[in-house]
Amino acid sequence: MKEGPAPTMxxxxxxxxxxxxxxxxxxxxxxxxxxxxxxxxxxVRSNITQLVDRLxxxxxxxxxxxxxxxxxxxxxxxxLGRKRQAAGAKQVEALEAKFTRTLSGVDSTTFxxxxxALR
Amino acid sequence: MKEGPAPTMxxxxxxxxxxxxxxxxxxxxxxxxxxxxxxxxxxVRSNITQLVDRLxxxxxxxxxxxxxxxxxxxxxxxxLGRKRQAAGAKQVEALEAKFTRTLSGVDSTTFxxxxxALR
DNA sequence: GAAGATTGAAGTCTCAATCTTT
DNA sequence: AAAGATTGAGACTTCAATCTTC
Numbered sequence: 001m002k003e004g005p006a007p008t009m010x011x012x013x014x015x016x017x018x019x020x021x022x023x024x025x026x027x028x029x030x031x032x033x034x035x036x037x038x039x040x041x042x043x044v045r046s047n048i049t050q051l052v053d054r055l056x057x058x059x060x061x062x063x064x065x066x067x068x069x070x071x072x073x074x075x076x077x078x079x080l081g082r083k084r085q086a087a088g089a090k091q092v093e094a095l096e097a098k099f100t101r102t103l104s105g106v107d108s109t110t111f112x113x114x115x116x117a118l119r
Numbered sequence: 120m121k122e123g124p125a126p127t128m129x130x131x132x133x134x135x136x137x138x139x140x141x142x143x144x145x146x147x148x149x150x151x152x153x154x155x156x157x158x159x160x161x162x163v164r165s166n167i168t169q170l171v172d173r174l175x176x177x178x179x180x181x182x183x184x185x186x187x188x189x190x191x192x193x194x195x196x197x198x199l200g201r202k203r204q205a206a207g208a209k210q211v212e213a214l215e216a217k218f219t220r221t222l223s224g225v226d227s228t229t230f231x232x233x234x235x236a237l238r
Numbered sequence: 239g240a241a242g243a244t245t246g247a248a249g250t251c252t253c254a255a256t257c258t259t260t
Numbered sequence: 261a262a263a264g265a266t267t268g269a270g271a272c273t274t275c276a277a278t279c280t281t282c
Contacts, residue, residue: 008231009138009218015234016135019128035250047251049266054249071259071264099128099237106233112127114225115134118218154272166273168244173271190242190281 012118019099026095030087036060037088060084131237138218145214149206155179156207179203 024034035051036058052075055061060081066072077085103111143153154170155177171194174180179200185191196204222230 007215007218008222008227008234009215011231011234012131013135013139013142015237016132018238020132023132033249043250044252045265046253046267050250066264069260069264073265096126096128099126102236103127103233106229106236108127110225111230111233112130114222114230115127115130117221117225118134119137152271162272163274164243165245165275169272185242188242188282192243 023092023095026091027088030084030091031058032084032088037085037092055081058084142211142214145210146207149203149210150177151203151207156204156211174200177203 020034027034027037036055039051039055041048052061052063055075056063060078062076062078064074064076066074139153146153146156155174158170158174160167171180171182174194175182179197181195181197183193183195185193
């Protein structure tokens with residue numbers, strides 16, 4: 001019945017998942033999602049298209065033609081978008097503070113070095 | 120232009136995302152996905168229904184009526200399912216080994232304690 | 239009514255194919 | 261041909277509603 005302790009790799013994934021859930025919940029308070037808040041650029045183009053679709057539907061962003069390149073569209077953040085972004089940032093900052101407190105007993109340099117090695 | 124270093128919280132999420140991508144890629148080699156391999160029970164019921172749908176479509180699982188409770192279905196793993204599971208486990212083990220090697224310079228007890236605190 | 243499973247709808251992500259513009 | 265955006269399809273996840281059985 002060999003069944004060692006849960007590998008560290010899964011402990012990492014589990015911890016990250018828990019943190020991510022908290023981030024999503026915090027952003028939900030201000031009617032945002034993680035994806036909408038981050039507007040990440042580390043994804044495929046079609047994902048951005050759909051994400052901007054949803055942001056535009058929420059009135060947070062407006063598509064504008066790029067005058068310099070007619071293939072391009074610019075996503076212009078609306079006033080509501082800026083307000084929402086600020087509210088989201090506030091939520092995330094609060095979470096970061098709590099995160100830091102939770103890890104107050106840990107040497108952050110070492111911890112971050114370990115995470116960086118895994119990237 | 121205050122713009123501190125990327126918070127540790129995001130470093131964690133980023134590292135976990137990188138690791139998860141590698142896990143998915145490894146499982147893809149044996150025609151599995153992370154969800155199909157883990158068959159996690161930490162999700163809502165409707166998710167399980169759909170996951171079993173996909174597993175059944177792949178021939179890895181078979182729905183069987185529960186004789187003791189006519190509301191229930193049992194998901195019986197097929198021979199192919201067991202074979203696939205073993206292949207997936209092999210891939211994951213290899214990744215874990217690499218993961219451990221990458222973190223060989225880190226005190227795993229401390230690292231795991233930090234992760235556990237975040238759960 | 240509560241517990242099983244399922245369905246429908248929506249968000250997030252990826253890939254392949256397409257269309258326009260450069 | 262290469263670079264922009266988009267569309268269509270599929271995987272994964274959640275929630276709300278429904279249906280059957282307990």
